[in-house]
Amino acid sequence: MSGLLQFSQVWVEYGDKVVLEKVDLSVQQGAFVSVVGPSGAGKSTFLRLVLGQEAPTRGAITLDGKPLRAEPGPDRGVVFQRYSVFPHLNALDNVVFGLDCAGSPFSGRLSGARRAAACDVAAAMLARVGLAHALDVYPAQLSGGMQQRLAIAQALIMKPRILLLDEPFGALDPGVRLDMHGLITDLWLEHGLTILMVTHDIKEAFKLGTRVLAFDKRRHDPQAPNRYGSTVVYDFPLDEKTRAAIPAALTAMAEPQSEAI
Amino acid sequence: MRRLLNIRPPWGVRLLLGALPLAAVVLVYLGAASVQHSLNPNEKFLPTFSAMVDQARIMALQVDPQTGAIPLWQDTAASLIRLGAGLAIATVTALVLGLVIGVLPLMRATIGPLVAAVAVVPPIAILPILFITFGLGETAKIALIVLGVTPFMVRDLAGHVLAIPEEQIVKAQTLGGSTWQIALRVALPQAMPRLLESLRLSLGPAWVFLISSEAIASDVGLGYRVFLVRRYLAMDIILPYVAWIALLAVIFDLVLISLNRRLYPWAHTARTR
Ligand SMILES: Nc1ncnc2c1ncn2[C@@H]1O[C@H](COP(=O)(O)OP(=O)(O)OP(=O)(O)O)[C@@H](O)[C@H]1O
Ligand SMILES: [Mg+2]
Numbered sequence: 001m002s003g004l005l006q007f008s009q010v011w012v013e014y015g016d017k018v019v020l021e022k023v024d025l026s027v028q029q030g031a032f033v034s035v036v037g038p039s040g041a042g043k044s045t046f047l048r049l050v051l052g053q054e055a056p057t058r059g060a061i062t063l064d065g066k067p068l069r070a071e072p073g074p075d076r077g078v079v080f081q082r083y084s085v086f087p088h089l090n091a092l093d094n095v096v097f098g099l100d101c102a103g104s105p106f107s108g109r110l111s112g113a114r115r116a117a118a119c120d121v122a123a124a125m126l127a128r129v130g131l132a133h134a135l136d137v138y139p140a141q142l143s144g145g146m147q148q149r150l151a152i153a154q155a156l157i158m159k160p161r162i163l164l165l166d167e168p169f170g171a172l173d174p175g176v177r178l179d180m181h182g183l184i185t186d187l188w189l190e191h192g193l194t195i196l197m198v199t200h201d202i203k204e205a206f207k208l209g210t211r212v213l214a215f216d217k218r219r220h221d222p223q224a225p226n227r228y229g230s231t232v233v234y235d236f237p238l239d240e241k242t243r244a245a246i247p248a249a250l251t252a253m254a255e256p257q258s259e260a261i
Numbered sequence: 262m263r264r265l266l267n268i269r270p271p272w273g274v275r276l277l278l279g280a281l282p283l284a285a286v287v288l289v290y291l292g293a294a295s296v297q298h299s300l301n302p303n304e305k306f307l308p309t310f311s312a313m314v315d316q317a318r319i320m321a322l323q324v325d326p327q328t329g330a331i332p333l334w335q336d337t338a339a340s341l342i343r344l345g346a347g348l349a350i351a352t353v354t355a356l357v358l359g360l361v362i363g364v365l366p367l368m369r370a371t372i373g374p375l376v377a378a379v380a381v382v383p384p385i386a387i388l389p390i391l392f393i394t395f396g397l398g399e400t401a402k403i404a405l406i407v408l409g410v411t412p413f414m415v416r417d418l419a420g421h422v423l424a425i426p427e428e429q430i431v432k433a434q435t436l437g438g439s440t441w442q443i444a445l446r447v448a449l450p451q452a453m454p455r456l457l458e459s460l461r462l463s464l465g466p467a468w469v470f471l472i473s474s475e476a477i478a479s480d481v482g483l484g485y486r487v488f489l490v491r492r493y494l495a496m497d498i499i500l501p502y503v504a505w506i507a508l509l510a511v512i513f514d515l516v517l518i519s520l521n522r523r524l525y526p527w528a529h530t531a532r533t534r
Contacts, residue, residue, distance in 0.1 A: 053431055072434035083426035086433075088450045088527050097446070098436035108442035140530040151432075158436055 004029040004194055005050065005162060010059035011229070012045055018229035019045050023059070025213075025232060027162075027196070032188055034209030035198045041215040041230040043198040047164050050196060051076055063161065074098070077160030081167040084151035085139045091150050092135040095122035098158045125153045129183060145176035149183065156191065165197040169204070181208060212236045308497035317501040332486065333505070340483040341509075343399060344471050347406025351467075352460050354407070355414035360452060362415070363422025364444045373419075380412030385473060392478060402474040409470040410463040414456070421455040422448050454521055454528040461517040468510060 003026035012020040019042045027033055035043050048054040049061060055070040062068060063075065078084070085094050096110075099118040103110045110118050123135060129149040139147055148168055155163060165184075169177045185208060188195055199205050205212050214234035221227045270278060294307040308316075321333040328335065358376065361368045388405055395401040425448065433443045475484030483506055490498045522529050 051431065051435070072431050074435060074437040076435055078432060078435050080428045080432070083428035084432050086429060086447060088525070097433070097438075100446070101433075101437040101439070101442050105439065105442070108438070108446040138527040138530065140527065154432070155435065160435070 003027045004064060006062045008060050010056045010061060013057045017226040021229035021231050023231050029194050030192055032195045032208055032210045034205035034212045035196060036202055036205045036212060037215035043215055044166055047166050047196065047198055051078055051164055074158045075161045076164060077155035077158055078164045079151045079155055079168045081170045085147055085154060087139050090136045090138055091126060091131055092119060092122055094150055095125055095154050095157050122157060125157055129153045145172050145180060148180060162194045165195065167198055167200060170200060210238055305494045306496055312497045313501050316497040320498060335481055336483045336486050339481040340471060343402050344467055347403045348460065348467055350407045351411040351414055354411050355418050356456055358415045359418025360422060360444055360448055362419035364448050376412055376415050380416060384409035384470060388474060397478040405470045405474045406467050410467050414459045414463055417459045418452055418456055422452050425451055454525040457517055457521040461514060464510060464513055
């Protein structure tokens with residue numbers, strides 16, 4: 001099996017603390033993978049590996065068949081729960097940033113006609129995420145939901161091979177979160193994106209994902225809690241029908257259970 | 262009953278409240294001065310306002326025949342050039358070193374300890390070394406200001422740059438930013454408002470270093486004049502000079518505050534009490 005993103009026998013250890021062990025995984029292009037698991041299970045660590053912010057202690061990761069560069073790059077976009085946008089740039093400049101970097105190695109800022117063209121592209125992207133009216137607004141003046149819209153637009157401008165989301169909607173109100181679900185699903189379809197999303201909300205995981213991965217420890221040593229790491233304990237591929245049925249089923253079941261993971 | 266910490270005076274009341282202690286200090290001084298003068302007309306320690314105004318007039322308006330210049334302006338110009346040169350060098354150094362230390366772990370490891378070591382040396386203690394090395398001219402005085410305030414500014418700025426959330430730096434890399442581009446477009450602009458603030462906070466120490474070096478070896482300057490007339494117990498000159506220095510300090514402070522707000526509005530959107 002060969003996917004866009006491939007993990008083989010990946011381990012992450014900090015000293016004698018094992019965080020991830022023996023992770024084997026293949027993610028197909030176009031997948032929307034939800035990642036769930038208890039706090040501390042290593043979900044963010046997993047994303048950091050894909051991002052290249054961290055290298056595995058053992059094992060190999062490939063993207064498009066090539067070993068993953070252990071450094072963040074424009075082929076992998078990211079939206080964090082917070083601090084994903086630049087506070088000193090207005091919305092438009094935040095989105096143009098990627099184009100500036102690509103087109104102007106020395107000054108880091110395009111000028112003249114090229115800048116104007118880049119601004120048009122960025123403005124269209126901002127309009128697409130619903131921020132057409134806020135081009136010259138600084139992030140601090142945007143609501144939490146609007147900041148996440150901005151962060152998504154900023155990431156998508158680079159046309160990343162894979163988009164990584166670490167609890168992107170975790171800090172948002174339920175209503176706003178619902179709007180964001182619609183937006184991210186539409187963008188995923190329009191741009192043919194491959195998405196890895198970490199979430200604590202299992203309903204969200206089933207509603208958005210085409211596949212749900214659950215990270216947890218297989219084994220437990222009560223005397224040495226750090227001895228064993230987490231790995232993928234459940235891997236649910238979802239077709240259209242199950243995707244439609246599961247959130248309803250989860251709602252029908254007890255609410256508190258759905259928050260348990 | 263509302264909590265005391267929730268009672269916020271309106272604008273006008275705040276102004277009035279701020280003026281009261283100042284007025285009280287002036288009144289107490291005037292009272293003490295007039296009592297002293299009624300006891301002893303030659304009293305020198307507490308000059309009356311009219312005596313101070315007379316002296317201030319002489320210092321600010323009359324040409325000193327020995328130097329051919331008006332003392333107050335000559336002193337002010339000399340001091341401000343030293344202060345300006347020292348602070349300019351310190352600010353530029355702090356910007357470059359602070360960015361480099363804050364952005365590059367390699368440089369942090371290399372020059373961080375050096376800056377920390379220089380920072381613990383009391384600057385006044387090396388003033389003799391400066392006079393020996395640079396002579397008694399302008400260089401030593403400017404160098405004292407530079408050595409005195411730069412380490413603080415460098416560390417403050419480096420700390421601020423280091424505190425830029427990791428998420429932002431990672432995001433910038435996923436947007437294709439190189440080390441140079443990230444330093445220039447992410448770290449530098451976010452460092453600027455902090456640099457101005459740290460410059461503002463360094464003004465106080467800079468004045469101390471300036472006046473110290475002028476008091477020890479100089480023939481012109483605000484600090485020189487104050488220490489010169491001290492020999493004649495000329496409080497009627499010292500006090501107006503001190504007031505003038507205070508006024509200059511307040512003006513610089515306000516200018517830097519308003520410049521910061523105007524240049525970097527995004528950095529000042531948080532609500533303050
Ligand atoms: N640099 C590090 N040094 C030591 N331990 C670390 C380090 N980074 C992460 N860990 C540990 O790795 C484990 C997994 O952390 P991670 O942030 O990936 O969990 P998570 O699943 O994202 O949790 P949450 O749901 O709370 O975000 C935690 O126990 C954490 O303490
Ligand atoms: Mg996490």
